[in-house]
Amino acid sequence: MSPLSELLHNLPPQYVGYVCTILLLLIFWVSWRLWRFTIFPILHPELPKELPYWIPFLGHGPAFFKSSEALVARASNYCGRQEPFAITLFGSTLYIVANPQHTVEVYKSNHSLSFDEFAEELVRTNGYSKWAAKTSYTDLPKDKAGFPNPKGTSFGGLIRQMHIHQLYPGDRLRVIEDQFLDWYDRNLQLKSIQTGSMVHSSNGNDTTVPLMAWVSDYVTRAGEAAYFGDSLGSIDPDLAQAFLEFDDLSWQVLYRYPAFLSGRMRSARRRMMQAFSKYLAIPQEERTNSVWLLKAMEDEARGIGIHDQDIAVLYFNIYWLINTNTRKIAFWMLAFLLHCDASLIEPIHAEIDGAFQGDTLTNLTYIYQSCPTLDRVWHESLRLCSNAASVRLIRSDTTIGGKRMLTGNRIMIPYRQLHFDGRVYGADPDNFHPERFDKAKGGGDPTKGPSWRPFGGGNTLCTGRYIARRSTLIFVALILRRFDLELVGPTGPPEPDIGRPVLGISGIKDTEDFMVKLRPR
Numbered sequence: 001m002s003p004l005s006e007l008l009h010n011l012p013p014q015y016v017g018y019v020c021t022i023l024l025l026l027i028f029w030v031s032w033r034l035w036r037f038t039i040f041p042i043l044h045p046e047l048p049k050e051l052p053y054w055i056p057f058l059g060h061g062p063a064f065f066k067s068s069e070a071l072v073a074r075a076s077n078y079c080g081r082q083e084p085f086a087i088t089l090f091g092s093t094l095y096i097v098a099n100p101q102h103t104v105e106v107y108k109s110n111h112s113l114s115f116d117e118f119a120e121e122l123v124r125t126n127g128y129s130k131w132a133a134k135t136s137y138t139d140l141p142k143d144k145a146g147f148p149n150p151k152g153t154s155f156g157g158l159i160r161q162m163h164i165h166q167l168y169p170g171d172r173l174r175v176i177e178d179q180f181l182d183w184y185d186r187n188l189q190l191k192s193i194q195t196g197s198m199v200h201s202s203n204g205n206d207t208t209v210p211l212m213a214w215v216s217d218y219v220t221r222a223g224e225a226a227y228f229g230d231s232l233g234s235i236d237p238d239l240a241q242a243f244l245e246f247d248d249l250s251w252q253v254l255y256r257y258p259a260f261l262s263g264r265m266r267s268a269r270r271r272m273m274q275a276f277s278k279y280l281a282i283p284q285e286e287r288t289n290s291v292w293l294l295k296a297m298e299d300e301a302r303g304i305g306i307h308d309q310d311i312a313v314l315y316f317n318i319y320w321l322i323n324t325n326t327r328k329i330a331f332w333m334l335a336f337l338l339h340c341d342a343s344l345i346e347p348i349h350a351e352i353d354g355a356f357q358g359d360t361l362t363n364l365t366y367i368y369q370s371c372p373t374l375d376r377v378w379h380e381s382l383r384l385c386s387n388a389a390s391v392r393l394i395r396s397d398t399t400i401g402g403k404r405m406l407t408g409n410r411i412m413i414p415y416r417q418l419h420f421d422g423r424v425y426g427a428d429p430d431n432f433h434p435e436r437f438d439k440a441k442g443g444g445d446p447t448k449g450p451s452w453r454p455f456g457g458g459n460t461l462c463t464g465r466y467i468a469r470r471s472t473l474i475f476v477a478l479i480l481r482r483f484d485l486e487l488v489g490p491t492g493p494p495e496p497d498i499g500r501p502v503l504g505i506s507g508i509k510d511t512e513d514f515m516v517k518l519r520p521r
């Protein structure tokens with residue numbers, strides 16, 4: 001008698017059914033594992049290697065929600081980064097492309113790989129109506145009135161062109177830069193800072209602020225004024241605070257959290273939508289200092305019958321894009337300088353001097369082009385804190401890196417991993433060393449290759465990258481020129497909170513903000 005028959009024979013009869021079921025499930029499960037992760041890959045070497053999982057259908061879904069970064073790192077250790085690999089999330093396959101050369105192939109496969117579904121999904125999750133989404137992604141006549149449309153693309157496609165028109169170097173970009181400069185010039189004064197709601201303590205000579213909360217408030221309010229003009233702030237003076245509350249919880253939007261688990265995020269978003277609806281009710285010509293892009297988008301949207309409620313969602317998304325990453329990167333630049341290498345502050349003082357007359361920033365081009373230390377701190381902060389990923393839907397089978405990716409699944413390029421490659425960025429890639437971007441040191445320019453992707457790439461390359469850099473450098477240069485910054489209390493350097501999905505730059509954990517004293521120089 002075999003050991004199994006003996007076991008069954010000796011069992012009380014009421015347990016035999018259970019044991020048989022468990023044994024059958026075990027046989028099924030072992031066969032499934034053997035087929036799925038041993039036999040199938042041998043029969044299909046043309047498909048990307050997959051990170052094995054224990055529970056059918058569920059796959060790595062829960063681990064992805066816990067920390068997509070940690071899961072991708074585990075998968076790339078198991079599968080190797082040279083070739084694309086796959087992970088299963090709740091029954092659907094996500095292909096990961098982590099080799100910089102292969103990312104270029106993804107960008108070139110515009111016809112079979114699409115981003116539109118994700119852009120649409122994002123606006124839909126924020127309340128864009130089904131009808132408006134359908135209308136926005138329907139191709140328009142080439143000869144339509146308004147913004148030129150030589151390729152006969154949809155309103156959704158034209159939005160990118162309109163961003164480029166506003167945000168690429170030229171007169172329209174200068175309008176926004178000047179509005180940023182004007183706002184910061186007026187508000188980066190001790191007296192103005194002391195009247196703000198973020199102040200922890202103050203006296204006649206200095207003021208102490210929690211750095212992340214304060215920078216976020218300032219950069220967001222500046223961004224609001226620079227794009228939307230004054231009218232929005234007069235509708236809701238605390239709109240920036242509502243946005244920050246939303247933004248800190250915006251991973252719930254990206255994970256599509258149900259309403260009952262995301263009340264705070266939804267209520268902050270609702271408040272913002274109300275402000276945009278009121279803003280849209282003001283005649284365009286009365287919205288002082290609002291930039292061309294906003295009006296042009298509104299006109300185009302109205303031209304195809306889209307109503308205020310949906311235009312408010314578009315404005316909300318723009319507000320989100322304008323502010324979410326710039327507030328964080330401005331914080332990181334200051335945080336790294338204070339915590340990791342305060343010796344760089346003196347050289348920055350010296351090099352920005354040429355852009356100032358007294359305390360007034362008069363030469364913006366000088367800040368953008370002639371301040372190498374500041375520029376390296378910008379690049380190194382982006383490198384260390386970028387946590388973006390590009391996602392594409394596969395419309396028809398596509399080969400990337402020699403591996404076939406199947407229709408209906410998704411491809412993800414996780415940019416963060418590219419930025420920690422010691423072969424590209426040199427020694428100690430986990431730590432802050434802005435000198436790695438010093439071209440004069442002979443190591444080449446790491447921002448020129450396919451491993452530099454803080455702004456994504458291909459046809460979704462960030463159209464806001466120029467204004468993001470320029471407005472951040474204006475802010476940091478003005479702060480360093482006008483104030484001495486001092487860390488208050490014992491705090492260690494904060495860590496980017498890479499566990500939560502973001503649209504670009506990671507923030508910090510809620511408890512990791514720290515106090516900084518600002519004293520006029």
Ligand code: HEM
Pocket residue numbers: 160163318321322323325326329386388389390391453454455456457459460461462463464465467468469503504505
């Ligand atoms: C440090 C600041 C910023 C970072 C790191 C950043 C990063 C990114 C990344 C990684 C993408 C690509 C997403 C993808 O491929 O799926 C992107 C797209 C985009 N960003 Fe930014 N961004 C920044 C600032 C801004 C600003 C200030 C704006 C102003 C409006 C902006 C507007 C956009 C737009 C409109 C897109 C979508 C482009 C398209 O699909 O046509 N970004 N950004």
